[in-house]
Amino acid sequence: MEALWFAIVAGMLAVYTVLDGFDFGVGILHRLVARTDEERRTVFAAIGPVWDGNEVWLVAAGGVLFLAFPRVYASAFSGFYLALMLVLWLLILRGVAIESRSRLEDPLWRDFWDAIFSLASLLLAFVLGVALANVVRGVPLDAGGSFFIPLFTDFRPGTRPGVFDWYTALVGIFTVCALAGHGALYLVWKTNGPVQARSRLWAGRAWLAVLPLWLATTLATAWLRPDIFGNLWRRPWLLGFVVLMAGGAAAVFRFLRRGRELAAFLSSAAFLLGLLGATLAGVYPVWLRSTVDPSQSLTATNSAAGTYGLQVALAWVTAGLLLAGGYFVNLFRATRGKVDVRAGAYHE
């Protein structure tokens, strides 16, 4: 039962990364792929119908974590207090930028909000990677199951690490490039004309940066947490995630060259799903690893809610996920095709 709920929370986090990931990627590249106001409105129209829905997956994953693993939730939300506040402020600024830019026709006003939107997206992508790296590296959990982690200490992933150290920063930069590539492929799929041409260019550039960074993060992770790779070999079916990841990366280049727009975007999604699946399945059953004493780690078994509660919640979460899934299928169907701002979106 705990394993199932671990998979549900991990799956929701992976879905969040794939969905909101392209929003962040689009934000990162916004000012690079779109120059005129009409082009920039095209970019906003491409993510306009979906970005806030995508963001809710993070809230939902947090809620389900609270439901299924309350001790992990309590420990992590206190311990990462400062980092989570940064994320919250960035998410607020990003949302405000999207909603504010169209209010005034002044070019300086619009440029200002575009800059805020890009900067917040960039930092959010970075912090998202840093967050995952913190889970992989571990935090200084004490015997009571709580910790507090400063934003940085000596930038080394030792027993008293900060949120930012060289390892988490490396994963953060990798995430920025991977999500930029993901977002560029989304724009290639959803737009036409000069925005699409520049997005295709940037998709290629971002993915070329992804490959060496992917290798570097994998090597750094193998050096820091060799046991994760041991777990992958011990549970061979997990290698399916590795195949998905590698296959997705290869397919991105293949489909990008052939002009198969949707297929390239879906390959990038498969890469991200495989990457997160392999990582989270590799750290299972540990949610938060203690850098002080590994026996004080919070795992799926020692932090789960009562079995009866989990059984009841399983029925509800299944119904909820089916509803959400149906909604997203309907949403992407209803907004299918290329965006056209001349019809009047994100105007003034």
Place this chain on the structure above:
Amino acid sequence: MLWVLMLSVPFPYIATTAGWWTAELGRQPWLVYGLFRTADGGSPQVSAGDVVFTTLGFVGLYLALGMLFLFQVLREVSRGPLGKPSPSAAAPAQAEPAPAVSNGARPEETMAGSGAKLSR
């Protein structure tokens, strides 16, 4: 009588905020009523300095967003109703809609949601 409506603009904000206060302050000293006390719910490892830092951050952010909101509302008000060139008190019947609501004269000024629909 319409000027009464105009003066009632702040009331929804007061009502919403007062409602939250009633729920949050009225429940004290419980975090979960009857089950979990507020004093037991604090994070022992989050220091007072961290809380001050983030509270100041929120105050700053909300101040900036509040000014942004006022700026946009006052701008809508100064534009006047239904796209008239100058705001005129001589047209009370048309001055009725709340100032913050965008009116029919500028249908292209859409919110994110309706903009999405148009972008097909």
